[in-house]
Amino acid sequence: MVGATAAVTPVQNSQRPAKISAAAVARAAGVSPATVSYVMNGRQGVSADTRRQILKIANELGYRPSGHGRLPDPLLTRVVGFILPNITNPMHTGWAQHIITASAAEGFDVFVATTFDDPESLAQIASTLAARNVDGVIIAGALREDSRALRTLRQRRIPYVYLSRRADHVPGDFVGIDDDTAASQLMQHILDHGYTEIATVIGPRFSTASMAREIAFVRTAAAAGADISGPRKISTRLSADGGLVAAQQLLDSSAPPRAIVCGSDEIAMGVMEHALARGLRIPEDVAVVGSDGLTHSRSRLIGMTTIVQPVKQMADRAFELLLDQIASPRTTYTQTICAHRLHIGTSCGCPAGAAPASP
Amino acid sequence: MVGATAAVTPVQNSQRPAKISAAAVARAAGVSPATVSYVMNGRQGVSADTRRQILKIANELGYRPSGHGRLPDPLLTRVVGFILPNITNPMHTGWAQHIITASAAEGFDVFVATTFDDPESLAQIASTLAARNVDGVIIAGALREDSRALRTLRQRRIPYVYLSRRADHVPGDFVGIDDDTAASQLMQHILDHGYTEIATVIGPRFSTASMAREIAFVRTAAAAGADISGPRKISTRLSADGGLVAAQQLLDSSAPPRAIVCGSDEIAMGVMEHALARGLRIPEDVAVVGSDGLTHSRSRLIGMTTIVQPVKQMADRAFELLLDQIASPRTTYTQTICAHRLHIGTSCGCPAGAAPASP
DNA sequence: CATTTTACTTAACGTTGCTTAACACCATCT
DNA sequence: AGATGGTGTTAAGCAACGTTAAGTAAAATG
Numbered sequence: 001m002v003g004a005t006a007a008v009t010p011v012q013n014s015q016r017p018a019k020i021s022a023a024a025v026a027r028a029a030g031v032s033p034a035t036v037s038y039v040m041n042g043r044q045g046v047s048a049d050t051r052r053q054i055l056k057i058a059n060e061l062g063y064r065p066s067g068h069g070r071l072p073d074p075l076l077t078r079v080v081g082f083i084l085p086n087i088t089n090p091m092h093t094g095w096a097q098h099i100i101t102a103s104a105a106e107g108f109d110v111f112v113a114t115t116f117d118d119p120e121s122l123a124q125i126a127s128t129l130a131a132r133n134v135d136g137v138i139i140a141g142a143l144r145e146d147s148r149a150l151r152t153l154r155q156r157r158i159p160y161v162y163l164s165r166r167a168d169h170v171p172g173d174f175v176g177i178d179d180d181t182a183a184s185q186l187m188q189h190i191l192d193h194g195y196t197e198i199a200t201v202i203g204p205r206f207s208t209a210s211m212a213r214e215i216a217f218v219r220t221a222a223a224a225g226a227d228i229s230g231p232r233k234i235s236t237r238l239s240a241d242g243g244l245v246a247a248q249q250l251l252d253s254s255a256p257p258r259a260i261v262c263g264s265d266e267i268a269m270g271v272m273e274h275a276l277a278r279g280l281r282i283p284e285d286v287a288v289v290g291s292d293g294l295t296h297s298r299s300r301l302i303g304m305t306t307i308v309q310p311v312k313q314m315a316d317r318a319f320e321l322l323l324d325q326i327a328s329p330r331t332t333y334t335q336t337i338c339a340h341r342l343h344i345g346t347s348c349g350c351p352a353g354a355a356p357a358s359p
Numbered sequence: 360m361v362g363a364t365a366a367v368t369p370v371q372n373s374q375r376p377a378k379i380s381a382a383a384v385a386r387a388a389g390v391s392p393a394t395v396s397y398v399m400n401g402r403q404g405v406s407a408d409t410r411r412q413i414l415k416i417a418n419e420l421g422y423r424p425s426g427h428g429r430l431p432d433p434l435l436t437r438v439v440g441f442i443l444p445n446i447t448n449p450m451h452t453g454w455a456q457h458i459i460t461a462s463a464a465e466g467f468d469v470f471v472a473t474t475f476d477d478p479e480s481l482a483q484i485a486s487t488l489a490a491r492n493v494d495g496v497i498i499a500g501a502l503r504e505d506s507r508a509l510r511t512l513r514q515r516r517i518p519y520v521y522l523s524r525r526a527d528h529v530p531g532d533f534v535g536i537d538d539d540t541a542a543s544q545l546m547q548h549i550l551d552h553g554y555t556e557i558a559t560v561i562g563p564r565f566s567t568a569s570m571a572r573e574i575a576f577v578r579t580a581a582a583a584g585a586d587i588s589g590p591r592k593i594s595t596r597l598s599a600d601g602g603l604v605a606a607q608q609l610l611d612s613s614a615p616p617r618a619i620v621c622g623s624d625e626i627a628m629g630v631m632e633h634a635l636a637r638g639l640r641i642p643e644d645v646a647v648v649g650s651d652g653l654t655h656s657r658s659r660l661i662g663m664t665t666i667v668q669p670v671k672q673m674a675d676r677a678f679e680l681l682l683d684q685i686a687s688p689r690t691t692y693t694q695t696i697c698a699h700r701l702h703i704g705t706s707c708g709c710p711a712g713a714a715p716a717s718p
Numbered sequence: 719c720a721t722t723t724t725a726c727t728t729a730a731c732g733t734t735g736c737t738t739a740a741c742a743c744c745a746t747c748t
Numbered sequence: 749a750g751a752t753g754g755t756g757t758t759a760a761g762c763a764a765c766g767t768t769a770a771g772t773a774a775a776a777t778g
Contacts, residue, residue: 022756032737037757044490047425047735079491087456090449097446100473104480109487112471114459121463128468132438240654269660276659295599300635301628302660381766391727396767406725424766425734 020063029057042078080322081111081129083122083149084140089238089266091292091311095140095163098315106323108135115141117204117238123148130156136322142167143206159325161318165207171333173325175318177340179209182307183216185342186289187261189305191224193349195259195287198226201246201271202263203238210235213263213291232257236267243270251278251286258286259348265290265297265306272302272347283349293343303346310338379422388416399424439681440470440488442481442508444500448597448625450651450670454499454522457674465682467494474500476563476597482507489515495681501526502565518684520677524566530692532684534677536699538568541666542575544701545648546620548664550583552708554618554646557585560605560630561622562597569594572622572650591616595626602629610637610645617645618707624649624656624665631661631706642708657702664707667700 022040026033031050038046039054046054082099084092096112103110111129115121122141126149129137137153140163150170153160162174190198200217203210214235218228231253236242243262247270250257262268268290272282280286290297293308317336344350381399385392390409397405398413405413416422441458443451455471462469470488474480481500485508488496496512499522509529512519521533549557559576562569573594577587590612595601602621606629609616621627627649631641639645649656652667676695703709 021754023754033756034738034758035736038736041757043758044492045735050735087446087452087459088449090447090452093446093449093452096471097473100446100471104472104484109470109472109491111468112455112459113463113468114456125463132468240658269655269658273658273660296628296655299599299628299632301632380764382764392766393728393768394726397726400767402768404725409725 020061022063025054025058025061025063028061029054077133077135078108079111079132079134080108080319081113081125081134081137082140083113083115083125083129083137085117085238086114087112089264090294090296091265091309092140094294094311095315095318098312099138099319102316102319106319117141117143117206119143119146119148122146123152125149126152130158134158135326136160138163138318138322140164142208144168144208144211145206157329159322159329161322161325163314163318165209168208173318173321173334173336175314175321175336175338176209177307177309177314178337179212180216182340182342183213183263183291184220186291186305186307187217187220188224189342189344189348190259190261190287190289191221191226193259193287195349196226197255197258198228198261199232199234199250199257199259200228200261200263201234201236201243201250201267203235203242203267205235207238210238210263217261217263238264238266240266240270240273243267243272244274245270247271247274251275251280256286260286260288262288262290265292265294265304268304268306268347269297269302272304282347287348289348293341298343298345303352304343305345305348305350306343308341308343310340314338378425379420381422381424384413384417384420384422387420388413436492436494437467438470438491438493439467439678440472440484440491440493440496442472442474442484442488442496442498442500444476444597445473446471448623449653449655450624450668451499453653453670454674454677457671458497458678461675461678465678476500476502476565478502478505478507481505482511484508485511489517493517494685495519497522497677497681499523501567503527503567503570504565518681520681520684522673522677524568527567532677532680532693532695534673534680534695534697535568536666536668536673537696538571539575541699541701542572542622542650543579545650545664545666546576546579547583548701548703549618549620549646549648549707550580550585552618552646554708555585556614556617557587557620558591558593558609558616558618559587559620559622560593560595560602560609560626562594562601562626564594566597569597569622576620576622597623597625599625599629599632602626602631603633604629606630606633610634610639615645619645619647621647621649624651624653624663627663627665627706628656628661631663641706646707648707652700652702657704662705662711663702664704664709665702667702669697669699673697 022036023033026036035046036054039051080103082096087093087096100110113125115125122143130152136159138161142162142165144167147167147170150167160172162172164176166174198221200214202214205211221228234246236246250260260271262271268288272288275282275286282288290304290306293306297304297306321334346352381395382392385395394405395413398410439462441455446452446455459469472484474484481502489511495518497520501521501524503526506526506529509526519531521531523535525533557580559573561573564570580587593605595605609619619630621630627647631647634641634645641647649663649665652665656663656665680693705711
């Protein structure tokens with residue numbers, strides 16, 4: 001046969017649902033069966049044009065690579081992107097590690113990109129990831145007010161999942177903790193200690209997580225009669241440095257706070273460091289608590305009281321949702337709220353061993 | 360104008376957007392294919408007139424240089440890979456951050472892959488990175504005795520740079536610190552304190568960096584008459600957990616050491632944590648020092664004495680070397696030894712402020 | 719007029735992208 | 749069971765292509 005080739009009505013002649021063979025696709029596309037095989041198995045050595053053409057025809061004819069152990073989907077690049085503000089904050093690196101591990105288990109590679117919370121970077125990164133045909137993106141560095149990146153992804157029909165932070169007005173799957181409840185519990189614990197002069201230091205307000213925590217902090221304190229406002233309500237960079245600067249402002253004041261509640265462990269560490277540098281004792285002179293539950297901050301070296309976030313669970317869930325979207329795009333969105341836990345250390349004023357420390 | 364373009368309807372022709380070859384452009388312009396190539400690549404040696412003419416025709420025909428005979432264009436993908444044992448150790452994340460930043464500045468995206476120091480993972484990762492046609496790889500997780508990954512890269516002519524650790528018997532560009540000198544200085548400082556009962560805890564011995572440090576530790580101690588051997592010479596995982604376990608072994612012994620010198624800050628933190636849990640004081644009961652110089656361990660919260668490695672400089676240099684190799688492959692290799700610095704904290708027994716703490 | 723420079727061609731690669739053909743696999747039919 | 753044919757996979761082959769060194773002729777230069 002072979003010689004036949006060319007011509008041959010490609011599609012129209014389907015009066016009955018005959019079996020569609022790879023050879024039929026090859027003929028319709030004007031290529032050899034081998035080329036079809038290469039495309040369906042995601043091998044390289046086929047030009048992008050030809051690949052597209054073959055996939056299009058295969059789709060029209062309803063060809064299913066009915067064989068055995070073929071790759072799930074030849075259209076996938078098996079690459080995902082992970083966008084985060086930076087990769088130095090241990091909270092972020094924890095997520096990154098678990099996302100990379102989960103991805104590797106599914107045969108995906110991960111582009112890791114950092115924005116430093118710069119809107120331009122974020123938009124730029126989304127563009128290049130889209131240009132690289134990633135199958136999906138997990139975003140742990142969304143900005144509340146800048147939706148350019150998200151719009152780029154939506155336009156290109158690239159699935160994405162928010163992790164911890166989200167953009168206002170752009171819907172999407174979300175994985176996080178209940179920031180409001182967690183922050184309330186943490187503040188309540190501080191209030192239970194009897195502290196009344198309280199300050200809060202959170203990360204940037206363009207992060208929905210930071211905002212939610214600050215709001216809950218302030219509301220809970222207010223309910224107990226403690227006012228947190230003005231110079232006692234600080235937003236800073238999400239790093240130890242940010243905490244250092246904030247602590248300086250707070251402790252330089254004529255009425256320094258008795259307790260400092262932070263929206264992140266890294267910030268809390270910066271606050272602690274500055275307090276120690278001034279010769280203050282923690283928690284005797286000033287109590288400091290955080291909100292990430294990093295292993296390090298919970299260790300006896302630091303003994304921080306903090307909200308423990310289930311890092312692995314969050315990352316795994318985010319990747320799972322992404323895979324799900326990749327497999328079958330949907331228009332409804334899922335919110336996953338992971339269970340947090342209040343870890344009682346010594347930095348709040350509780351005695352050592354007040355609660356069982358956990359690994 | 361124009362020589363009327365040797366016939367040939369450019370686009371309208373038939374259903375498909377027929378492929379336009381450089382030869383076709385050459386014919387239409389009445390020149391040789393080589394000349395077209397020179398123009399397209401912006402080489403000189405072509406008159407302005409000819410150049411303009413060719414560009415015009417190429418544009419009319421919609422010529423797209425469909426990389427066929429394209430000589431090994433080194434910048435095929437503008438993607439590099441970064442392989443490291445894990446992305447939770449702050450030392451590694453520091454490198455990762457700077458490599459990602461440097462890459463982004465040059466328009467590269469980065470695949471981050473973690474091996475957990477498993478030889479199979481490492482080999483696997485090298486294969487998939489090679490299959491993805493990365494332009495180069497930076498390896499911070501090389502194993503001394505397993506060269507499969509490196510062989511894969513060499514076979515595919517993919518440039519690579521070792522960071523901090525290297526594989527025995529496989530040459531390559533290397534960026535690191537002078538582990539031997541650094542470790543000697545650190546040990547010497549401990550010896551200067553007058554400690555004689557000394558233990559060392561290093562990372563896995565399949566890391567060249569760990570090995571080099573252990574050897575220097577032991578040699579320097581021996582030169583001062585202090586013997587470190589048997590249960591006092593421990594290799595463990597490169598994490599706080601590893602340090603915890605090691606400390607347990609050391610301090611459970613009937614003759615616990617007075618000083619513990621660690622090959623990594625993370626390990627040292629684990630050691631410290633366990634010591635504190637036993638109610639020991641640092642440095643009064645046991646001195647503990649590390650070797651990475653993480654910002655956190657140097658902070659007043661911990662006050663670790665440690666070797667400071669120039670993280671940014673190392674990462675930038677590694678990426679620079681990689682770019683250099685990508686641009687012009689070479690067969691000679693460069694070793695870059697970055698300057699380290701001994702940071703004196705309080706964990707060794709020095710009084711606070713013995714040396715100026717640095718940011 | 720001798721020599722260098724400029725502007726292009728020729729020809730030899732090394733690739734890419736696809737085809738041909740050999741092969742392994744499975745179901746069905748003797 | 750063994751033979752048969754259809755099917756998808758894979759190695760080997762090969763033509764087309766863009767690149768570049770080497771070559772050459774004309775123009776510029778001294």
